[in-house]
Amino acid sequence: MAKTLTHLERLEAEAIHILREVVAEADKPVMLYSVGKDSAVMLHLARKAFYPSPPPFPLLHVDTTWKFQEMYKLRDRMAAESGMELLVYQNPEAAERGINPFDHGALHTDMWKTEGLKQALNLHGFDAAFGGARRDEEKSRAKERIISFRTATHGWDPKNQRPELWNLYNARKSKGESIRVFPISNWTELDVWQYIQLNDVPIVPLYYAGVRPTVERDGMLLMVDDDRFRLEPGEVPIDRSIRFRTLGCYPLTGAVESTASTLSEIIQETLLTTTSERQGRAIDKDAGGAGMEKKKQEGYF
Amino acid sequence: MATTVQTSAYQTDALIAEDIDAYLDQHRNKTMLRFITCGSVDDGKSTLIGRLLYDSKMIFEDQLAALEADSKRVGTQGGEIDFALLVDGLAAEREQGITIDVAYRFFSTEKRKFIVADTPGHEQYTRNMVTGASTADLAVILVDARKGVLTQTKRHSYLAHLIGIRNLVLAVNKMDLIGYDQARYEEIVAEYSAFAKSIGITAFTPMPISGFKGDNISIASNTMAWYSGPTLMEHLEAVDVDVDDDQAKPFRMSVQWVNRPNLDFRGFSGQIAAGTVKPGDAIRVLPGGKTSTISRITTLDGDLDEAVAGQSVTLSFADEIDCSRGNVIAASDAPPETADQFETTIVWMDDEPLIVGRSYWLKLGTQMVSATVREPKYQVNVNTMERLATKTLELNAIGVAEITTDRAIVFEAYAQDGAAPNKVLGGFILIDKITNATVAAGMIHFSLRRSQNVHWQATDIGREAHAGLKNQKQAVLWFTGLSGAGKSTIANEVEKQLNLMNRHTFLLDGDNIRHGLNKDLGFTEADRIENIRRVGEVAKLMADAGLIVLTAFISPFRAERDMVRAMLPAGEFIEIFVDTPLDVAEGRDVKGLYKKARAGDLKNFTGIDSPYEAPLNAEIRVNTVEMTPAEAAAFIVRQIMPLK
Numbered sequence: 001m002a003k004t005l006t007h008l009e010r011l012e013a014e015a016i017h018i019l020r021e022v023v024a025e026a027d028k029p030v031m032l033y034s035v036g037k038d039s040a041v042m043l044h045l046a047r048k049a050f051y052p053s054p055p056p057f058p059l060l061h062v063d064t065t066w067k068f069q070e071m072y073k074l075r076d077r078m079a080a081e082s083g084m085e086l087l088v089y090q091n092p093e094a095a096e097r098g099i100n101p102f103d104h105g106a107l108h109t110d111m112w113k114t115e116g117l118k119q120a121l122n123l124h125g126f127d128a129a130f131g132g133a134r135r136d137e138e139k140s141r142a143k144e145r146i147i148s149f150r151t152a153t154h155g156w157d158p159k160n161q162r163p164e165l166w167n168l169y170n171a172r173k174s175k176g177e178s179i180r181v182f183p184i185s186n187w188t189e190l191d192v193w194q195y196i197q198l199n200d201v202p203i204v205p206l207y208y209a210g211v212r213p214t215v216e217r218d219g220m221l222l223m224v225d226d227d228r229f230r231l232e233p234g235e236v237p238i239d240r241s242i243r244f245r246t247l248g249c250y251p252l253t254g255a256v257e258s259t260a261s262t263l264s265e266i267i268q269e270t271l272l273t274t275t276s277e278r279q280g281r282a283i284d285k286d287a288g289g290a291g292m293e294k295k296k297q298e299g300y301f
Numbered sequence: 302m303a304t305t306v307q308t309s310a311y312q313t314d315a316l317i318a319e320d321i322d323a324y325l326d327q328h329r330n331k332t333m334l335r336f337i338t339c340g341s342v343d344d345g346k347s348t349l350i351g352r353l354l355y356d357s358k359m360i361f362e363d364q365l366a367a368l369e370a371d372s373k374r375v376g377t378q379g380g381e382i383d384f385a386l387l388v389d390g391l392a393a394e395r396e397q398g399i400t401i402d403v404a405y406r407f408f409s410t411e412k413r414k415f416i417v418a419d420t421p422g423h424e425q426y427t428r429n430m431v432t433g434a435s436t437a438d439l440a441v442i443l444v445d446a447r448k449g450v451l452t453q454t455k456r457h458s459y460l461a462h463l464i465g466i467r468n469l470v471l472a473v474n475k476m477d478l479i480g481y482d483q484a485r486y487e488e489i490v491a492e493y494s495a496f497a498k499s500i501g502i503t504a505f506t507p508m509p510i511s512g513f514k515g516d517n518i519s520i521a522s523n524t525m526a527w528y529s530g531p532t533l534m535e536h537l538e539a540v541d542v543d544v545d546d547d548q549a550k551p552f553r554m555s556v557q558w559v560n561r562p563n564l565d566f567r568g569f570s571g572q573i574a575a576g577t578v579k580p581g582d583a584i585r586v587l588p589g590g591k592t593s594t595i596s597r598i599t600t601l602d603g604d605l606d607e608a609v610a611g612q613s614v615t616l617s618f619a620d621e622i623d624c625s626r627g628n629v630i631a632a633s634d635a636p637p638e639t640a641d642q643f644e645t646t647i648v649w650m651d652d653e654p655l656i657v658g659r660s661y662w663l664k665l666g667t668q669m670v671s672a673t674v675r676e677p678k679y680q681v682n683v684n685t686m687e688r689l690a691t692k693t694l695e696l697n698a699i700g701v702a703e704i705t706t707d708r709a710i711v712f713e714a715y716a717q718d719g720a721a722p723n724k725v726l727g728g729f730i731l732i733d734k735i736t737n738a739t740v741a742a743g744m745i746h747f748s749l750r751r752s753q754n755v756h757w758q759a760t761d762i763g764r765e766a767h768a769g770l771k772n773q774k775q776a777v778l779w780f781t782g783l784s785g786a787g788k789s790t791i792a793n794e795v796e797k798q799l800n801l802m803n804r805h806t807f808l809l810d811g812d813n814i815r816h817g818l819n820k821d822l823g824f825t826e827a828d829r830i831e832n833i834r835r836v837g838e839v840a841k842l843m844a845d846a847g848l849i850v851l852t853a854f855i856s857p858f859r860a861e862r863d864m865v866r867a868m869l870p871a872g873e874f875i876e877i878f879v880d881t882p883l884d885v886a887e888g889r890d891v892k893g894l895y896k897k898a899r900a901g902d903l904k905n906f907t908g909i910d911s912p913y914e915a916p917l918n919a920e921i922r923v924n925t926v927e928m929t930p931a932e933a934a935a936f937i938v939r940q941i942m943p944l945k
Contacts, residue, residue, distance in 0.1 A: 007333035007414035016613035053562040172737040268321040
């Protein structure tokens with residue numbers, strides 16, 4: 001009796017295979033948990049992969065201290081529910097220098113995220129880190145391997161990637177070197193949403209539309225999430241019905257005006273939308289079209 | 302916009318807007334097809350993929366705006382929309398105008414989700430195409446209608462066929478540039494057909510298209526009424542997917558991970574490679590062959606009644622039998638074979654060529670073993686399909702060679718006549734033990750009977766008995782270092798001291814062995830490896846006889862010293878690094894060899910034109926600048942004296 005697997009069943013099976021393979025071959029794996037929807041799906045897949053055991057690795061949140069309040073709430077809840085250890089890392093140098101998205105622009109991402117991630121990985125000696133990046137998000141990611149090798153200084157060399165054949169993954173590395181692993185590389189944004197809907201995966205409520213205080217700045221709709229938000233002269237927060245397609249640091253993440261309050265409506269909006277997902281994030285605009293590729297060579301996830 | 306953009310056949314906006322839940326129901330049951338596009342540099346691969354993304358509405362408005370701007374700035378279509386710009390990712394290659402690696406793209410229709418690997422057509426990148434093809438169900442071979450079947454077309458077809466892709470599409474592209482000429486199209490198809498037959502391709506699907514104009518991509522061309530076949534998109538939606546066919550084969554699953562949260566649960570996790578499984582099924586665990594029955598298929602969403610090829614599951618057995626990572630769980634009545642010698646096809650993927658005799662890691666399924674490759678039987682010229690004699694395989698070379706593994710592995714032949722290939726138990730990669738790079742991909746043809754007919758003969762007097770009679774523990778003292786470092790001198794001194802202590806020893810000296818056992822070997826890299834392999838085997842036999850063996854060989858490569866280490870039980874291989882700087886060794890030049898090497902009269906001389914890889918974790922290191930040979934020998938004897 002033949003049962004044809006659906007695309008989501010095959011994507012799920014592939015991701016689980018990758019998670020298990022890396023756990024079997026790595027010395028000290030960790031899951032990078034950013035609390036976004038892709039992280040949520042990745043965490044759910046990890047729970048499936050190792051059930052009835054809890055996933056045999058901790059969650060690591062590289063915290064910039066500027067995430068949305070709702071993200072911190074869900075993060076703590078999911079760590080408790082999954083029975084996994086939650087490690088939170090904040091770059092002490094960035095904290096000391098008061099690095100923030102208002103005064104420091106690109107330096108904010110560099111210090112809190114890129115440097116913070118490297119420091120956290122070095123501190124704990126993790127040799128494999130799972131991340132929720134997808135190939136459809138951005139051009140340079142389309143060419144990255146599922147298991148992406150990083151030098152001892154966390155650099156990525158796009159010209160010197162290991163070939164990946166069939167479903168055979170080479171997770172071997174020398175001391176000090178590490179791998180980044182992307183189990184949902186082959187998922188699209190629509191796949192992620194459909195999977196969340198079919199599996200009731202908990203996500204941050206900000207993905208659903210709600211009336212929230214906002215200001216419009218440089219063509220982006222920003223949410224005033226706490227009183228650290230610096231209003232410019234004349235700026236007054238206005239309540240708008242908004243939601244987020246992607247979540248990062250709240251002063252850097254653009255919202256879209258929306259009334260989509262169910263997953264079906266979110267998917268509907270996603271399908272009918274006219275701007276691509278990362279458009280809401282300032283990071284891709286740095287250094288022209290090659291922004292992300294440059295960041296990755298420097299060690300950004 | 303001057304480009305004629307034909308209306309997409311996939312106008313689903315209405316359904317999405319009016320009844321999103323009906324739309325989602327439809328999409329929940331989509332299947333998935335993975336395919337590759339291959340063609341020469343200018344055959345229009347990226348344009349075709351860009352067109353598929355565009356037609357299936359996978360391009361958002363902001364990307365389209367950027368695309369229009371980029372097309373004017375760096376496009377190659379005279380300011381018209383250059384779909385290739387959507388696909389060419391990395392900054393460097395965008396400037397060069399060529400695709401240099403494997404990129405994966407996604408689009409979907411109501412029936413299927415598609416993952417397309419964009420693989421380059423450039424000569425030196427066979428590696429990338431094989432990589433992209435390894436996960437594909439179908440290959441689109443692009444031909445420029447103006448140029449017809451080229452050398453590259455043949456190469457791509459050969460590679461796709463080699464990797465076992467059963468669905469080949471011959472897409473004759475740029476039909477708009479030859480005025481949609483049917484006669485020319487048929488000429489190309491006939492030429493390709495003759496070639497395909499000659500390399501064993503039994504079926505392919507030809508179609509005339511224009512990626513640029515959109516003809517026969519997602520809607521039938523209105524300028525080529527003479528073509529009555531499917532559009533490319535229709536064909537992609539209809540062909541069989543390998544993973545479905547795999548269900549008809551006997552059950553196989555490689556064990557990835559043993560799941561043991563508590564004493565009450567023991568499960569074996571893996572992805573089903575072939576067949577189906579349900580509770581009650583009789584299974585066999587290989588190698589070993591212990592049998593049991595499946596008791597449960599456990600998932601987070603509840604136990605399953607049945608699981609099929611392609612699914613990742615956790616299985617439990619009715620009996621407590623040994624099973625761990627690397628084992629294969631198989632249908633009890635139709636188990637796969639086990640062997641340690643194979644004939645294989647190897648695609649070399651590393652800048653460093655294959656070194657015959659060197660020990661590499663071989664990964665097949667979840668099995669990881671040490672393996673050596675013999676001298677290739679032949680290499681295939683991928684342009685002419687000719688078989689050429691060769692001693693090695695270089696980057697992008699494809700050859701047939703025998704492989705020996707250090708223990709038996711569970712396998713199946715890769716290629717299956719007409720059926721989907723056995724990718725999981727027939728495909729493998731080779732990994733360099735020092736750099737950890739993936740250096741080759743391989744496919745097993747069959748096992749060699751040789752290993753099955755030679756069995757290990759057990760003898761009653763074992764190695765402990767031999768050593769016990771001599772009142773000592775056997776060991777191999779492996780001296781390594783540059784020529785002139787002092788290996789032979791120090792080893793000789795150590796042997797004298799051990800002899801005085803009534804130890805039974807034997808010194809194997811590099812030059813002496815080359816007078817007899819190894820007189821057929823020269824100084825090429827392959828010969829040097831064989832030299833060390835034979836010395837290692839002799840040293841092992843002598844250690845089995847209870848002796849303390851001393852060897853004095855330059856043995857310049859780490860991999861070969863590690864190979865000998867792996868031949869012996871843990872603790873019996875003692876690596877002694879005779880550390881002498883090159884200038885000091887060259888200054889001594891006892892045999893006048895450095896002088897000859899410098900003059901170019903002696904090739905492949907270690908330290909001059911052949912590398913010496915110093916040990917990273919030698920058990921003992923002696924510095925001959927600071928110690929005399931007698932002091933070094935005394936130091937070594939003190940280190941090994943705990944040996945009895």
